[in-house]
Ligand SMILES: [Ca+2]
Ligand SMILES: [Ca+2]
């Protein structure tokens with residue numbers, strides 16, 4: 138997918154149609170989650186917005202933001218969301234992030250109300266916890282060593298149902314998908330649990346939150362076999378539901394990233410980047426696991442690593 142020479146002409150055309158709000162891709166291939174509508178009613182009856190969207194507010198204004206590293210400088214930047222799908226003025230929160238080979242949003246991992254991030258140090262494989270303070274980040278602490286064997290590490294949501302944010306990671310060599318149950322402190326986790334297998338065949342694993350609003354956080358990922366994105370409905374019993382195909386054409390896309398409810402309509406959304414045209418897309422979740430449209434919201438993000 139990151140190889141832009143990969144044949145993807147049809148997918149690229151479809152992508153542009155989607156950008157023009159012609160919903161061919163989603164309409165053609167999406168399979169509706171079988172229990173989505175019934176459980177959406179339960180969601181409507183309860184205060185589940187926090188579950189659906191997660192915490193992506195890094196500047197403390199209540200609106201979801203994007204964190205990204207400018208790769209040329211190693212600076213970490215906060216791009217404040219404006220609540221309607223656009224950005225306010227970005228600001229730099231610090232330098233030296235070039236030593237990290239993974240930076241991910243982590244929601245409120247330590248339960249203090251501020252969105253946090255995790256990052257993996259390339260030279261050591263150590264995973265670091267950076268607690269947000271509503272503007273930048275407080276002093277980091279170590280989650281632990283050994284994370285270099287993971288091809289994906291995502292966080293930001295509670296997958297066990299105890300109210301604490303967890304980490305999910307794919308072990309590259311075995312394809313095992315691991316769940317690390319969070320303890321609510323940011324840097325301590327209970328014994329990991331295997332929640333999936335063959336995830337080495339899935340890239341762009343993204344902890345998008347509760348996209349179908351059934352009270353359980355979900356993930357999406359792109360299968361290498363067909364470059365299509367699949368929806369993995371969140372677990373009620375520790376395992377994800379069988380994947381549902383919902384969006385193809387990801388041979389021309391990359392950098393899927395969770396972003397909370399970025400347009401402020403109450404449904405969790407996610408980002409994706411098209412490197413050929415250096416465009417940043419917002420996939421607007423519709424509350425059923427699908428997205429209603431995917432407008433281009435910015436350009437020039439090829440030089441960034443999106444957390
Ligand atoms: Ca914000
Ligand atoms: Ca926090």
Ligand SMILES: [Ca+2]
Pocket residue numbers: 346347348349350351352353354355370371
């Ligand atoms: Ca869900």
Ligand SMILES: [Ca+2]
Pocket residue numbers: 397398399400401402403404405406421422
């Ligand atoms: Ca939304």
